[in-house]
Amino acid sequence: MASKLVSQTKIKSSGDVFHDLLRHQPHQISNISSHVQSCDLHDGEWGTQGSIISWNYVHDGKDMFGKEIIEEIDEEKKSITFKVIEGHILEVYKTFKLICHVDTNGEDHLVTWTFEYEKPHEDVEDPHSLMDVIVGITKDIEAHHLDQLYTLKMGLTGKLICQTCIKTDGDVFHEIFSTKPHHVHTMTPKNIQGCDLHEGEFGKVGSIVIWKYTLDGKEMVAKERVEAIDEEKKSVTFKVVGGDLLESFKTVVITVHVDTSGEDNLVTWSFDYEKLDESVKDPTQYLDLVLSMTRDIETHHLPK
Known part of the structure; x- marks a missing residue:
């Protein structure tokens, strides 16, 4: 059962900086957000399509783990697609993808997170609480870069x-x-x-x-x-x-x-x-x- 969940967040800090951090320096996010404990590179190179990274994060007060492959990077659209290949998420869903897209219009920057997932059956809840975690990370990154930009x-x-x-x-x-x-x-x-x-x-x-x-x-x-x-x-x-x-x-x-x-x-x-x-x-x-x-x-x- 294929499903989709979308959330959008306006940020005041640079959209290019946000995209660059998520693509090239996700291992720095643990220094920015309390939701993330670490991000490690398993295969490939940081910021490249096909590379594999793992996350240790907190969800609903529990320590969680997820391993993802970067399926697609669109530098012009400032978009990155992560496919979960291992971890706690796949104990609940058959497949799971996270897509982050940053849209810049003048001084306005809109971060859109899209979850594409497949439930094993209809009784499984949609991942709203996980989206709350992602939005929290987004806001932490924004606050961090605003602090840096206006030192x-x-x-x-x-x-x-x-x-x-x-x-x-x-x-x-x-x-x-x-x-x-x-x-x-x-x-x-x-x-x-x-x-x-x-x-x-x-x-x-x-x-x-x-x-x-x-x-x-x-x-x-x-x-x-x-x-x-x-x-x-x-x-x-x-x-x-x-x-x-x-x-x-x-x-x-x-x-x-x-x-x-x-x-x-x-x-x-x-x-x-x-x-x-x-x-x-x-x-x-x-x-x-x-x-x-x-x-x-x-x-x-x-x-x-």
């Missing part, structure tokens, strides 16, 4: 931070922004249309570059001065000195930092800003832009 926010000044893990070489990623920003548009043309040198030399502190980019479907321009390059920390800092951003903000400083630990490379983007007045919204849409750009650069450098 500093006093009056007109603020700081936005977002992080994502990449599989490609962290040194290569850093080099792109430290010395080769004019190559970025070839890797993510939907986000960046060009980066031209206005003054100085590429890769030098004090040089000025002009970025042409697309945000929310609009063509934009930013003139930025390279304030700092730290090769040891793999960090580059840009200060906006002209362009569309300064129509709403008095100052904007953007820092991209790559932290490498073994094979793991964590990219952190920071936006420090001061608004012109209280009516100006925080530039959260720029986090979606840099995350999308980061993912495109990663994909470009993955082995073909």
Whole structure:
């Protein structure tokens, strides 16, 4: 007896960050939500179709276990399909799939969870209580990332931070922004249309570059001065000195930092800003832009 259960939750934090966490870093969720004790990789690689992961979680006050195979990933739709292949769920249902889809419309992000399952007989209840657990995890992830995104926010000044893990070489990623920003548009043309040198030399502190980019479907321009390059920390800092951003903000400083630990490379983007007045919204849409750009650069450098 095939059945379906759907739940939708609006979140204020970035939809791309939510999707990226669930796809590439589900093992971090145990640090975010009390509903999850651990998530382990059994086969394949994190974030890849066909990989197998297991979850230890709490449901109705009981410790539970589930092993899932990632059946499908749609990066454009920000959708992931998990099929349960072992665990407590299959003691109740013949088959069970969980599909998570994040729909982004401007600053609105809608997380949709869909359960597709088959009951052994009609007396089996629908998994509403399990859906409550999933929604609880979703809200915990949202709250966690809101805490991260608004780490500093006093009056007109603020700081936005977002992080994502990449599989490609962290040194290569850093080099792109430290010395080769004019190559970025070839890797993510939907986000960046060009980066031209206005003054100085590429890769030098004090040089000025002009970025042409697309945000929310609009063509934009930013003139930025390279304030700092730290090769040891793999960090580059840009200060906006002209362009569309300064129509709403008095100052904007953007820092991209790559932290490498073994094979793991964590990219952190920071936006420090001061608004012109209280009516100006925080530039959260720029986090979606840099995350999308980061993912495109990663994909470009993955082995073909």
